[in-house]
Amino acid sequence: MRHTISILLENESGALSRVAGLFSARGYNIESLTVAPTEDPSISRMTLVTRGSDDVIEQITKQLNKLIDVIQLIDLTEGKHIEREFLLMKVNVSTADQRDEIKRIVDIFRGRIVDVGDANYTIEMTGTADKLDAFIKGIEPAQIVEVVRSGVLGIARGSKSLRV
Amino acid sequence: MNEADEMMTGADILINALAAEGVEYVFGYPGGAVLHIYDAMFKQRKIQHILVRHEQGATHAADGYARATGKPGVVLVTSGPGATNAITGIATAYLDSTPLVVITGQVPIPLIGNDAFQEVDSVGISRPCVKHNFLVKDVNELANTIKKAFYIATTGRPGPVLIDIPKDITALSAPFEYPDTIEMRSYKPVLNGHLGQIRRAVDLILSAKRPMIYSGGGVILGNASQELTEFTRLLGYPITQTLMGLGAYPGTDQQFLGMLGMHGTYEANLAMHDCDVLIAIGARFDDRVTGELEKFCPYAKIVHVDIDPASISKTVKVDIPIVGAVDRVLGEMIQLIKESEQQPDSEALATWWKQINIWRANNCLHYEQKPSLIKPQFVLEKLYEITKGDAFITSDVGQHQMFVAQFYKFTQPRRWINSGGLGTMGFGLPAAIGVQLAYPDETVVCVTGEASIQMCIQELSTCKQFDLPIKIVTLNNGYMGMVRQWQEMFYDKRYSHTYLEALPDFMKLADSYGHIGMQISKPSDVEGALKEGLAIKDRLVFMDFIIDPDTNVFPMVAAGKAHNDMMLSPEREIA
Numbered sequence: 001m002r003h004t005i006s007i008l009l010e011n012e013s014g015a016l017s018r019v020a021g022l023f024s025a026r027g028y029n030i031e032s033l034t035v036a037p038t039e040d041p042s043i044s045r046m047t048l049v050t051r052g053s054d055d056v057i058e059q060i061t062k063q064l065n066k067l068i069d070v071i072q073l074i075d076l077t078e079g080k081h082i083e084r085e086f087l088l089m090k091v092n093v094s095t096a097d098q099r100d101e102i103k104r105i106v107d108i109f110r111g112r113i114v115d116v117g118d119a120n121y122t123i124e125m126t127g128t129a130d131k132l133d134a135f136i137k138g139i140e141p142a143q144i145v146e147v148v149r150s151g152v153l154g155i156a157r158g159s160k161s162l163r164v
Numbered sequence: 165m166n167e168a169d170e171m172m173t174g175a176d177i178l179i180n181a182l183a184a185e186g187v188e189y190v191f192g193y194p195g196g197a198v199l200h201i202y203d204a205m206f207k208q209r210k211i212q213h214i215l216v217r218h219e220q221g222a223t224h225a226a227d228g229y230a231r232a233t234g235k236p237g238v239v240l241v242t243s244g245p246g247a248t249n250a251i252t253g254i255a256t257a258y259l260d261s262t263p264l265v266v267i268t269g270q271v272p273i274p275l276i277g278n279d280a281f282q283e284v285d286s287v288g289i290s291r292p293c294v295k296h297n298f299l300v301k302d303v304n305e306l307a308n309t310i311k312k313a314f315y316i317a318t319t320g321r322p323g324p325v326l327i328d329i330p331k332d333i334t335a336l337s338a339p340f341e342y343p344d345t346i347e348m349r350s351y352k353p354v355l356n357g358h359l360g361q362i363r364r365a366v367d368l369i370l371s372a373k374r375p376m377i378y379s380g381g382g383v384i385l386g387n388a389s390q391e392l393t394e395f396t397r398l399l400g401y402p403i404t405q406t407l408m409g410l411g412a413y414p415g416t417d418q419q420f421l422g423m424l425g426m427h428g429t430y431e432a433n434l435a436m437h438d439c440d441v442l443i444a445i446g447a448r449f450d451d452r453v454t455g456e457l458e459k460f461c462p463y464a465k466i467v468h469v470d471i472d473p474a475s476i477s478k479t480v481k482v483d484i485p486i487v488g489a490v491d492r493v494l495g496e497m498i499q500l501i502k503e504s505e506q507q508p509d510s511e512a513l514a515t516w517w518k519q520i521n522i523w524r525a526n527n528c529l530h531y532e533q534k535p536s537l538i539k540p541q542f543v544l545e546k547l548y549e550i551t552k553g554d555a556f557i558t559s560d561v562g563q564h565q566m567f568v569a570q571f572y573k574f575t576q577p578r579r580w581i582n583s584g585g586l587g588t589m590g591f592g593l594p595a596a597i598g599v600q601l602a603y604p605d606e607t608v609v610c611v612t613g614e615a616s617i618q619m620c621i622q623e624l625s626t627c628k629q630f631d632l633p634i635k636i637v638t639l640n641n642g643y644m645g646m647v648r649q650w651q652e653m654f655y656d657k658r659y660s661h662t663y664l665e666a667l668p669d670f671m672k673l674a675d676s677y678g679h680i681g682m683q684i685s686k687p688s689d690v691e692g693a694l695k696e697g698l699a700i701k702d703r704l705v706f707m708d709f710i711i712d713p714d715t716n717v718f719p720m721v722a723a724g725k726a727h728n729d730m731m732l733s734p735e736r737e738i739a
Contacts, residue, residue: 009350010350013299014287014291014297014299017288017291018291021291021292025292055477055481058477059474059478062473062474062476063474065473065474066472066473066474068295068296068316068348068350068351069296069350070350071349071350164349
């Protein structure tokens with residue numbers, strides 16, 4: 001099953017490679033991983049999407065907790081939560097029809113065109129990973145020049161929080 | 165920082181911090197990146213430096229010291245090859261959870277990343293085999309980092325911690341103030357077990373009809389031998405121990421069934437298979453212990469006490485997990501058992517012991533010592549008798565290691581020093597150096613094989629330099645015995661590259677290093693030679709026992725088999 005794990009870790013050099021190294025050394029999957037400092041610059045927040053049986057996920061959370069740099073973590077999948085991913089896409093638009101079609105589909109998915117070139121558009125979009133997948137599927141593959149995805153960000157709903 | 169704090173170079177800060185930690189010995193080898201540190205070492209008398217002959221030896225020696233004393237072992241090596249040579253020893257300590265603080269020199273900060281001379285990413289290379297590691301980039305952080313390293317290495321589930329110190333940091337100055345304590349928001353080991361879980365566990369333990377206690381190295385690391393012994397005797401339950409756990413409970417006691425697992429005893433493995441309540445204490449359900457997981461303890465409810473939550477339900481799902489320090493949890497359990505109205509089911513227990521004693525009567529470790537060739541078991545039995553079970557025994561890896569585990573009945577913790585997890589050949593001799601330094605007046609015996617001993621043979625020179633009267637007992641069968649055993653059993657006797665055709669003359673070798681060499685090839689000479697060798701208190705004695713090349717280790721649970729599917733010694737096979 002797919003799990004989204006949020007981790008607070010010391011913002012120190014090497015902390016990211018400890019997490020990444022743990023996953024490769026123990027043969028766990030990483031579907032996506034994002035990390036950036038929080039409002040407290042000494043702490044980074046990482047969102048990690050992985051897949052595994054309940055036993056594997058239990059080991060993953062235990063092994064993550066065991067890393068000295070990990071302060072706290074939460075498996076967001078255990079409760080109600082919000083997930084968002086950010087996407088940038090560059091597409092070829094050489095004809096007026098193509099421009100109209102892209103504009104229409106971007107509107108449907110509530111994205112925005114943020115840059116316009118001679119023969120290309122750059123699109124930005126936010127949503128769940130599913131929604132971004134659906135959007136990419138809706139674009140003619142031959143038109144796609146680049147796809148840049150941020151990886152998943154997540155936060156628990158309601159008063160539940162992950163903080164030091 | 166106080167104004168009174170003295171300004172010191174990084175090198176002096178390191179030495180003073182080590183002294184503040186109570187470090188007696190640093191095991192090391194100098195080189196370019198640690199020259200400032202070695203200069204500071206030269207000018208002080210607080211710490212004794214033990215010069216080894218190879219960095220692997222330094223880590224094993226520090227490891228042996230740590231295992232025998234319970235105090236952290238300290239290693240100092242240079243950058244690049246110094247660090248990479250130390251890796252095997254660091255990984256050895258990591259797999260057996262030994263507290264080590266390993267200091268590696270690094271090229272100066274401006275050169276890091278430039279593929280400088282003797283540069284290697286020590287933090288990166290060691291990351292998978294340390295509990296934690298640090299690269300010090302500011303001399304003002306050095307003292308604090310050392311404090312953290314010792315704290316992390318020695319608390320919770322212990323392990324090696326590496327500190328990589330660039331050369332320029334050791335020359336720069338900072339005020340020296342060594343903190344007494346340290347708080348880390350990201351590292352707080354749980355020591356007290358959950359009381360509700362402990363109560364549930366005690367209820368289950370007292371309701372057992374066929375109980376079994378299975379304890380491991382965690383009891384020794386957690387200094388809980390006394391509690392384990394009291395707990396076991398209070399209940400009157402049978403106990404088995406892992407390779408790493410031997411000595412935590414007296415090996416001579418009737419309740420002790422011997423080691424379990426791949427080369428465990430018949431009675432221990434069958435009792436594991438048939439038990440209805442398994443009490444796992446400071447053990448980690450290693451594959452050499454469990455055999456086939458699907459068939460592991462099929463009738464048992466399992467209680468597992470461990471300080472490391474990640475060890476619980478890692479391979480075997482347990483019914484009552486308890487995270488905590490084993491001494492504290494056992495203390496609570498003992499208290500609850502004493503207060504409980506319910507007591508062990510004596511009738512069921514008597515039946516259980518009757519069954520166990522039938523298994524025991526199989527005498528699975530029996531061997532025949534014929535007049536021609538020395539049996540390795542015979543050497544160990546005699547060594548045990550002569551040393552009265554009181555010696556510190558280090559070993560390498562292979563058949564000889566298993567024979568020690570089977571035949572030397574350890575009655576105290578921290579006397580049996582071997583590489584169980586990583587299985588590092590070459591561990592025994594340098595580990596004995598660390599043990600002998602810690603206990604200069606005790607008998608320290610390195611039981612090894614002619615293959616293993618050659619992996620760190622250069623440390624014979626260290627033994628000479630520091631006058632360490634270690635006794636080396638080599639069970640020389642001319643083969644890498646354990647590999648040969650597997651080839652005999654599972655590869656149709658194709659002995660691929662396990663015969664050592666060009667062995668040195670160990671007597672001459674010992675002699676050339678300034679030690680005493682002996683060679684023993686007749687069974688009738690074994691006892692006399694051991695007595696003679698062990699009686700020499702001021703010299704290293706290398707006793708080369710030429711043994712039966714065909715002896716195998718039995719019983720054996722082959723990889724992927726269940727505890728009740730054991731191969732017994734040909735003489736012991738039950739009809």
